[in-house]
Amino acid sequence: MVDAANHVIAREGLGLPRTYRESVEILVREKILPADREEAFVKMVRFRNRAVYLCDGNDPAEVFAVTERCLTARSFAEGMNGSASASSPL
Numbered sequence: 001m002v003d004a005a006n007h008v009i010a011r012e013g014l015g016l017p018r019t020y021r022e023s024v025e026i027l028v029r030e031k032i033l034p035a036d037r038e039e040a041f042v043k044m045v046r047f048r049n050r051a052v053y054l055c056d057g058n059d060p061a062e063v064f065a066v067t068e069r070c071l072t073a074r075s076f077a078e079g080m081n082g083s084a085s086a087s088s089p090l
Contacts, residue, residue, distance in 0.1 A: 020045040
């Protein structure tokens with residue numbers, strides 16, 4: 001998710017995000033991602049950071065619960081697809 005977000009930000013010349021959260025904020029500000037899902041996307045980024053850096057301390061049930069919430073991931077993908085130009089696929 002973060003890689004795709006940063007790719008679009010760079011391709012469209014939208015700035016240089018300093019944090020993963022800022023990547024989400026830029027895409028929402030530019031109406032590439034839906035504003036009503038911003039907090040869910042930010043939570044996904046936070047979970048990603050936690051999963052990467054605390055991999056030994058993750059509760060498998062929590063990981064499963066987060067990954068089962070595909071609506072958030074789906075709305076991110078739909079937003080990103082809407083931003084892709086015909087000549088420049090994600």
